[in-house]
Structures are given as C-alpha cells and as structure tokens.
Amino acid sequence: MEEIKIAEDIRFIGVNDYDLDIFEGQYPVEHGVSYNSYVILDEKVAVMDTADKRVSKQWMENLKGALGERKPDYLVISHMEPDHAANIAAFAEEYPEAKLVGNAKTFGMLKQFFGTDYPERQQVVADGGELNLGKRTLHFIFAPMIHWPEVMVSYESSEGILFSADAFGKFGTLDVKEKWSIEARRYYYNIVGKYGVQVSNLLKKAEALDIQMICPLHGPVLKDNIDYYIRKYKIWASYDADKEGVLIAYASIYGNTKEAALKLAEYVRGCGEKRVVLMDLTRVDVSVALSDAFRYDHMVLAGVTYDGGLFPCMETFLEHLKAKNYQRRTVGFIENGTWAPQAAKLMRQRLEEMKGMEFVEPVVSIRSHATEENLLQLKELAKAITTR
Numbered sequence: 001m002e003e004i005k006i007a008e009d010i011r012f013i014g015v016n017d018y019d020l021d022i023f024e025g026q027y028p029v030e031h032g033v034s035y036n037s038y039v040i041l042d043e044k045v046a047v048m049d050t051a052d053k054r055v056s057k058q059w060m061e062n063l064k065g066a067l068g069e070r071k072p073d074y075l076v077i078s079h080m081e082p083d084h085a086a087n088i089a090a091f092a093e094e095y096p097e098a099k100l101v102g103n104a105k106t107f108g109m110l111k112q113f114f115g116t117d118y119p120e121r122q123q124v125v126a127d128g129g130e131l132n133l134g135k136r137t138l139h140f141i142f143a144p145m146i147h148w149p150e151v152m153v154s155y156e157s158s159e160g161i162l163f164s165a166d167a168f169g170k171f172g173t174l175d176v177k178e179k180w181s182i183e184a185r186r187y188y189y190n191i192v193g194k195y196g197v198q199v200s201n202l203l204k205k206a207e208a209l210d211i212q213m214i215c216p217l218h219g220p221v222l223k224d225n226i227d228y229y230i231r232k233y234k235i236w237a238s239y240d241a242d243k244e245g246v247l248i249a250y251a252s253i254y255g256n257t258k259e260a261a262l263k264l265a266e267y268v269r270g271c272g273e274k275r276v277v278l279m280d281l282t283r284v285d286v287s288v289a290l291s292d293a294f295r296y297d298h299m300v301l302a303g304v305t306y307d308g309g310l311f312p313c314m315e316t317f318l319e320h321l322k323a324k325n326y327q328r329r330t331v332g333f334i335e336n337g338t339w340a341p342q343a344a345k346l347m348r349q350r351l352e353e354m355k356g357m358e359f360v361e362p363v364v365s366i367r368s369h370a371t372e373e374n375l376l377q378l379k380e381l382a383k384a385i386t387t388r
Helices: 053-067 088-094 106-113 180-206 226-237 256-270 284-296 312-323 343-352 372-386
Strands: 005-007 008-011 016-017 034-035 038-041 045-048 072-075 099-102 122-124 130-133 137-142 152-156 161-163 214-216 242-251 276-280 296-306 331-338 365-366
Touching: 005 008, 016 053, 038 053, 053 088, 072 088, 088 106, 099 106, 106 122, 137 180, 180 226, 180 284, 214 226, 242 256, 242 284, 242 331, 256 276, 256 296, 256 331, 256 365, 256 372, 276 284, 284 312, 296 312, 296 343, 296 372, 312 343, 331 343, 331 372, 365 372
Parallel strands: 045 072, 072 099, 099 122, 161 214, 242 276, 242 296, 296 331, 331 365
Antiparallel strands: 008 038, 016 034, 038 045, 130 137, 137 152, 152 161
C-alpha cells in the first residue's frame, strides 16, 4: 500500500482488507474496507486505535515499523467496536508500560471484551480533557452514540487534525478509485444514520475547531476541501436530501409491477425531472436502496401484495427506513394484486410511522397488468410527484 502522509511525526499504520465481502455481517463491500490506525511520534508516543482481528499480524508489523526503536507511551481508544479494538490485548501484552487512554465507558466495555479493564494502566479522560505529548496536544471530545455510547474523537491542535473515529468513514480499501460521497453516504446512513441528532451535536462542537485534516477509522484521510465533507455531514445529519429527484423503488414478482415502474419513470422524465433513479429491490442490496432513499427528496414505492402482506424485500426496505430514521420525504404509491390488493395501504402504514411524511395522489392500483386507465393514473402520479 502506498504510504499515506499525515505529518512529519504522525504515521498511518492502518491495513486494507481486500478479502472482506460483508461488513458487520450485513453490508456488502465490493472493494473491501480499510482499518485505519495512526501513531504520533512526539516526546511521548501515542497510538491511535488498533485494528480488526482479521489483520492483526499486519497491523502489529506496521506499528513496529513506525515505532522503530521507540516504545509507545499511550494507546488512545476512541471506539471499542471490534474492528478497531480487537488488538488492544495484544498491544497491552507487547507494550506492558503503555497507558490505555479512554473514558469511563471505554473501560467498562474493555472488561466485557477482554476480561480485564487493566486498572493499573488506565488513564481516564473527561469530555474536553487533554493529553500533552510534547509539541502536540490531543483534545478529547466525547461523541456518544456515533454510533456507540463510549465514542470520542481527538483533535490535535497544532496542525488542526481531527481523529474522527467512525465519523467521516467510508466503505472500500484506500486504493480503490471511486467518488468519496457514494460509499461514504451508504456507510453513514446504514451505520450512523439513526443518530442524526448526536452527529449534529458533534458538528456544532467541531465548528469551534480549525480542522485542516480528518483522519477517520475507515476510508481515506481527508485533506482538501474539508468544508465539503463537513457540509455533506450536516446535510446527512439533518435528514435533508442531497439532491432533488425521484427514487422509484419497486418489488416485482413476474415483471408487471416493474413495467409500471418503468412507465412511471418515463412519465416523470417527461414532466421535466432529470434525476430519476429506478431501484429493483429484488436485486439491489437494501443498504444501497436505503442510501438512495435518503439521497433524494421524492420517492415512489411500487409493491405487490404477497400472502396478504408485502413482498418480503419491500417489507425489509421499509423496516430499514424506519430503523434509520427516514423522514420528511414526499412519497407516492403503486400497488399490484391479482385479488385483494393491500400493498399501497400497508406501505403507507409503515411510512406513517415516520416523521414529517407527505403522500401524493393518485394511488395507482393495478390488477395483474396495467390497463389504459392505469397508464393515465401513472401520468397523473408523475405530475403530482414532480410538483410537490
């Protein structure tokens, strides 16, 4: 992996995991993921987090290579999730003189994971506390529920470096060539998205800092155009849409509901809407569909009645939207059922449980295959969804 430059005395010691295909047991990652870790070589040496057990050997080799003949004085634990904390015990055994830096909740979790909280080696910090390393000082800012209760971020004041824990992270290894916002958005909404209020609170604290660089625990180190990344996080944390546009999310069994969704997309474009995204919920992973649902300000759900309820992938999609605090969007409905269609009513009931939702008419109800009357209704729905 190409060397990542942080600062003269701050080294990147993270590891790319090319073999991981499912992150946290549920999110497909086509291009793997990085586990980021850093070491500050000042008068005192501080290691910033460890890495996942999948890369333990490589991480320890990277750490020793960066340290040379030196020994670490501190391990700063910003987040106890195992993909960042799995090597704490190995670190503690390798460097028995090093202090473990965390908050009270950190050490409670440490004992749960490793059977000990290393009482003789704890350095417990408070919100707003500091750790002086010599030329550099780390300032600790608690970030509870982003996305675990013990999370804290560290700000290095001399060069404006924010060690941001899971905030500002993304899926993918560090050498993959792709636009940051796509996988960062999917990462945010699926992992952190439920906690928008807490993210907003952290961003308010960050406004008082002169941030020149962001070092997250996943994804690239962010150095240029920091305002862009912070602006994106403000949008995501507020549950506002990134863009105006229409997501048409459909779940079709034999293709008739898909045909109606395609027709609606054609009519919506005919109404002048340039951003129309079709999403086949039977084929696209729910994490991708959820990310696009948050990305756009309008959505149409096209679903079928199945065993008197909703087709499973549509049900799953709506469950995920609710779990991640989906809100304040404008939604229309297409349903299909050969007998006793229920999909539109059930989809609306799920969405009515969410905040600030607005629904448009007409509801297009198809019996098996769209009729000429249904096509006229689809045209009316296209007009309604593009004027609200």
